[in-house]
Amino acid sequence: MSNKLIDLQHITKSYSGNTVLDDLCLYIRENEFLTLLGPSGCGKTTTLRIIGGFETPDSGHVLFEGKDITALPPNKREVNTVFQKYALFPHMTISDNIAFGLKIKKKSNAYIKDKIKYALKLVNLDGFEDRMPDSLSGGQQQRIAIARAIVNEPKVLLLDEPLGALDLKLRQDMQYELIRLKNELGITFIYVTHDQEEALTMSDTIVVMNQGYIQQIGSPVNIYNEPENAFVADFIGDSNIIEGIMIRDELVEILGAKFDCVDKGFGENNPVDVVIRPEDIDLLGPGEGTIDGVVTDTIFKGVHYEMCVMSRGFEFVVHSTDYYPVDSKVSISVHPFDIQIMHKPESEDEKAVEIDE
Amino acid sequence: MNSSRNRYLASPYLVWSAGFIIIPLIMVLYYAFTDYNGRLTFSNVSAIIYYVNIKALALSVIFSVFATLFCLLIAYPLCLILTTVIKNGSSFLSLIFILPMWMNSLLRTYAWQNILERKGVINGILAFLNLPPFYIINKPPAILLGMIYDFLPFMVLPVYNSVSRIDKDILNAARDLGADSFDTFIRIIWPLSLPGVISGITMVFVPSLTTFVISDILGGGKILLIGNVIEQLFTQDSDWNAGAGLSAILMIFIVISMFVTAKYDREDIK
Amino acid sequence: MMKSALGRIYLTLVLIFLYAPIATLMILSFNSSKSRAHWGGFTLDWYLELFSNEEIMAAFRTTLFLAFLSALIATVLGTAACTGMQFMKRKGRSVIMGITNIPMLNADIVTGVSLMLLFLAARISMGFTTVLIAHITFNIPYVILSVMPRYRELNKSTYEAALDLGAKPLYAFFSVVLPDLMGAILSGFLMSFTMSLDDFIITHFTQGPGFDTLSTKIYSEVKKGINPQIYALSTIMFLVVLLLLFIVNYKPWAKRPHGEIKVTTKTQVIVASGKGGM
Numbered sequence: 001m002s003n004k005l006i007d008l009q010h011i012t013k014s015y016s017g018n019t020v021l022d023d024l025c026l027y028i029r030e031n032e033f034l035t036l037l038g039p040s041g042c043g044k045t046t047t048l049r050i051i052g053g054f055e056t057p058d059s060g061h062v063l064f065e066g067k068d069i070t071a072l073p074p075n076k077r078e079v080n081t082v083f084q085k086y087a088l089f090p091h092m093t094i095s096d097n098i099a100f101g102l103k104i105k106k107k108s109n110a111y112i113k114d115k116i117k118y119a120l121k122l123v124n125l126d127g128f129e130d131r132m133p134d135s136l137s138g139g140q141q142q143r144i145a146i147a148r149a150i151v152n153e154p155k156v157l158l159l160d161e162p163l164g165a166l167d168l169k170l171r172q173d174m175q176y177e178l179i180r181l182k183n184e185l186g187i188t189f190i191y192v193t194h195d196q197e198e199a200l201t202m203s204d205t206i207v208v209m210n211q212g213y214i215q216q217i218g219s220p221v222n223i224y225n226e227p228e229n230a231f232v233a234d235f236i237g238d239s240n241i242i243e244g245i246m247i248r249d250e251l252v253e254i255l256g257a258k259f260d261c262v263d264k265g266f267g268e269n270n271p272v273d274v275v276i277r278p279e280d281i282d283l284l285g286p287g288e289g290t291i292d293g294v295v296t297d298t299i300f301k302g303v304h305y306e307m308c309v310m311s312r313g314f315e316f317v318v319h320s321t322d323y324y325p326v327d328s329k330v331s332i333s334v335h336p337f338d339i340q341i342m343h344k345p346e347s348e349d350e351k352a353v354e355i356d357e
Numbered sequence: 358m359n360s361s362r363n364r365y366l367a368s369p370y371l372v373w374s375a376g377f378i379i380i381p382l383i384m385v386l387y388y389a390f391t392d393y394n395g396r397l398t399f400s401n402v403s404a405i406i407y408y409v410n411i412k413a414l415a416l417s418v419i420f421s422v423f424a425t426l427f428c429l430l431i432a433y434p435l436c437l438i439l440t441t442v443i444k445n446g447s448s449f450l451s452l453i454f455i456l457p458m459w460m461n462s463l464l465r466t467y468a469w470q471n472i473l474e475r476k477g478v479i480n481g482i483l484a485f486l487n488l489p490p491f492y493i494i495n496k497p498p499a500i501l502l503g504m505i506y507d508f509l510p511f512m513v514l515p516v517y518n519s520v521s522r523i524d525k526d527i528l529n530a531a532r533d534l535g536a537d538s539f540d541t542f543i544r545i546i547w548p549l550s551l552p553g554v555i556s557g558i559t560m561v562f563v564p565s566l567t568t569f570v571i572s573d574i575l576g577g578g579k580i581l582l583i584g585n586v587i588e589q590l591f592t593q594d595s596d597w598n599a600g601a602g603l604s605a606i607l608m609i610f611i612v613i614s615m616f617v618t619a620k621y622d623r624e625d626i627k
Numbered sequence: 628m629m630k631s632a633l634g635r636i637y638l639t640l641v642l643i644f645l646y647a648p649i650a651t652l653m654i655l656s657f658n659s660s661k662s663r664a665h666w667g668g669f670t671l672d673w674y675l676e677l678f679s680n681e682e683i684m685a686a687f688r689t690t691l692f693l694a695f696l697s698a699l700i701a702t703v704l705g706t707a708a709c710t711g712m713q714f715m716k717r718k719g720r721s722v723i724m725g726i727t728n729i730p731m732l733n734a735d736i737v738t739g740v741s742l743m744l745l746f747l748a749a750r751i752s753m754g755f756t757t758v759l760i761a762h763i764t765f766n767i768p769y770v771i772l773s774v775m776p777r778y779r780e781l782n783k784s785t786y787e788a789a790l791d792l793g794a795k796p797l798y799a800f801f802s803v804v805l806p807d808l809m810g811a812i813l814s815g816f817l818m819s820f821t822m823s824l825d826d827f828i829i830t831h832f833t834q835g836p837g838f839d840t841l842s843t844k845i846y847s848e849v850k851k852g853i854n855p856q857i858y859a860l861s862t863i864m865f866l867v868v869l870l871l872l873f874i875v876n877y878k879p880w881a882k883r884p885h886g887e888i889k890v891t892t893k894t895q896v897i898v899a900s901g902k903g904g905m
């Protein structure tokens with residue numbers, strides 16, 4: 001991980017008065033798997049399309065290896081895109097599809113033939129040369145779209161929700177496939193998705209976006225365990241987000257009870273938001289934990305039970321392998337390390353963020 | 358559903374189409390291959406080789422080939438522009454092409470006389486600009502212009518349909534892979550719009566080939582197309598067998614163009 | 628920017644090409660000189676005289692009545708046929724759709740003479756009835772090709788839900804299916820009406836003596852010069868349709884739940900039906 005390969009500087013973009021991106025700054029390092037994650041309309045696809053050259057920002061610059069490419073058309077950029085619905089050319093065979101970019105660049109027939117063979121092998125579809133796109137399944141079309149992009153040896157591969165149209169099992173297989181491809185090719189991937197699980201599985205870096213703003217940039221572990229605000233906490237996995245008061249360092253009051261925690265530097269008696277992941281809540285017998293509650297709902301989820309526990313007017317979501325029937329009296333206990341303290345939103349902007357989702 | 362009886366709802370139409378579509382076409386063939394006394398003959402059909410007839414047919418073919426070509430040349434850029442420039446291209450198109458139909462098409466064709474004639478609108482404008490006048494009325498170019506005018510919508514609509522159905526991301530993908538505008542057009546847009554183009558070609562070719570109205574109104578009655586010959590055989594000479602014979606020849610052209618369309622339609626679906 | 632400016636110029640040129648004859652006719656309808664070659668001054672006389680010209684008014688009434696009646700009958704027959712086809716096997720359906728395509732793709736002159744030969748052979752004297760039959764014949768395909776695609780999109784389960792809730796099939800059809808088809812049926816009707824209104828060739832071969840629609844009247848006058856009262860009538864018709872279109876498309880109360888009603892042309896229908904796979 002070294003220098004900045006792509007540098008987005010103060011990018012602003014709006015469509016007929018709607019601001020989609022507002023002063024976005026972001027850089028992507030060489031050989032990174034970077035994921036833009038967020039709900040629909042958050043600006044992630046627009047960001048990708050600006051990098052690909054399909055949109056021009058209203059203001060700001062796109063630098064590629066230090067050179068300004070803001071106004072460069074897509075056909076002159078050293079990036080290639082895998083489109084959401086694959087965008088294979090329906091009237092061409094698979095090999096013609098893959099050869100498209102190489103023919104434009106006037107490569108020799110022998111070279112093209114080798115490349116097609118190599119690319120099809122890479123995506124595990126040897127022997128598909130003469131098939132037509134619509135005779136392929138969604139997953140196969142997806143692989144062809146990837147093959148078509150990578151034969152051009154781009155420095156960066158842009159992927160716009162490429163697994164969105166596939167079913168769950170295939171999606172999981174393709175996630176591993178993509179990681180393998182990235183490692184084999186040794187190029188930069190910029191990946192757009194709204195699926196937090198996909199993002200957590202594959203990325204080196206996740207950029208969480210909402211309403212045109214970057215909410216948090218970090219590694220998957222970092223984003224999951226230390227969300228910076230309520231939006232990120234809520235978007236990444238299930239969360240219990242509770243208003244609390246930071247009494248002093250390492251002690252927070254939630255729902256009138258005091259919980260030990262490990263966070264410092266939030267001042268004294270300041271309002272904060274507290275995040276507790278459902279799997280971090282331990283259910284004990286009544287009176288044994290910090291606060292008591294009643295189980296109001298239990299759903300079997302396969303790996304665990306998902307239970308709702310009503311306690312002091314707040315409904316906690318709890319994941320546990322232990323089964324508690326509805327109406328059981330329980331108590332809640334949380335390890336200090338599993339309590340995540342976040343600042344209350346201050347500006348209007350951040351508040352707006354909270355309403356979403 | 359207990360409804361095998363419901364399919365009989367289609368029977369009135371079936372009876373109707375048998376009586377008024379199928380049988381009439383058989384009548385054409387019957388008259389084409391019989392003489393006045395009902396005896397089998399090939400003379401009605403082979404009459405096409407007479408100089409007047411073959412000349413009319415050849416003229417018709419030439420006119421309709423050019424009309425089709427010009428319609429395509431005018432319509433294609435129009436459709437490209439409409440898909441890129443105008444946001445709501447399809448309703449705009451329906452409006453501008455449907456609206457003229459509410460003024461009688463014979464009248465509209467006739468109005469070209471006014472525009473084109475010696476002291477007509479165009480020559481008025483040319484005179485005003487001190488430019489030499491041009492006379493095309495009652496000459497072949499006027500007929501060609503009438504055909505283009507009358508049948509342009511038949512080219513625009515299918516072409517627009519096929520061009521606008523091309524996924525924007527397919528064009529983006531071509532650009533992404535290094536194609537410039539020209540490459541994108543040649544390799545992607547044109548081949549993908551071909552079904553619409555073929556359909557447009559047959560839609561313009563058949564009516565241009567068979568028209569007798571346009572040549573009547575804008576040709577000053579001096580230029581006989583195959584349509585004029587057939588029309589006169591039926592309405593003036595009342596020689597139905599001869600008329601049916603030439604109609605049968607026309608049907609061959611029509612059937613060919615129907616097959617061409619059907620073939621490309623099927624490829625489109627595949 | 629440059630490209631879009633060129634595009635707009637091109638569009639404007641095509642528009643001028645399309646509308647120049649219409650503008651010419653409208654201007655001529657105010658020309659006091661009966662010769663169309665020169666401008667004799669502004670007049671409304673043609674408009675005033677038009678209504679007392681029994682010949683033109685009769686042709687006008689015939690045209691409207693013919694268009695209305697043929698479109699109505701075609702709509703009933705066509706919609707019934709589409710409904711029937713829903714209960715047929717694929718093969719039967721494609722045979723019917725194949726027959727339906729014949730009048731659409733055939734040359735009008737062949738359709739016209741084929742019907743003429745039928746009427747002659749059957750010794751049916753030609754007049755309003757024969758023209759009506761001819762118009763219904765070429766109108767039904769417009770209705771079918773407009774209604775069939777809608778049937779394909781139709782959610783079958785609403786009909787089944789109605790049956791499930793105790794409705795009799797006929798009641799279920801009229802209360803659930805028909806409202807959903809209404810937009811397509813109406814657009815089929817409008818298309819038929821328009822086609823019938825504008826037809827000349829087929830009418831020409833199936834009309835009898837003393838029978839005239841506006842089209843045949845115009846054709847018979849082409850050689851000797853068209854009565855400017857016809858320009859006036861056409862201008863009125865055109866403006867009325869323009870006004871109606873404006874009202875339907877731009878007034879909020881005219882918004883319909885089942886999609887807007889569009890007038891479609893022969894080609895659009897053929898293109899649309901081609902998509903369905905015939």
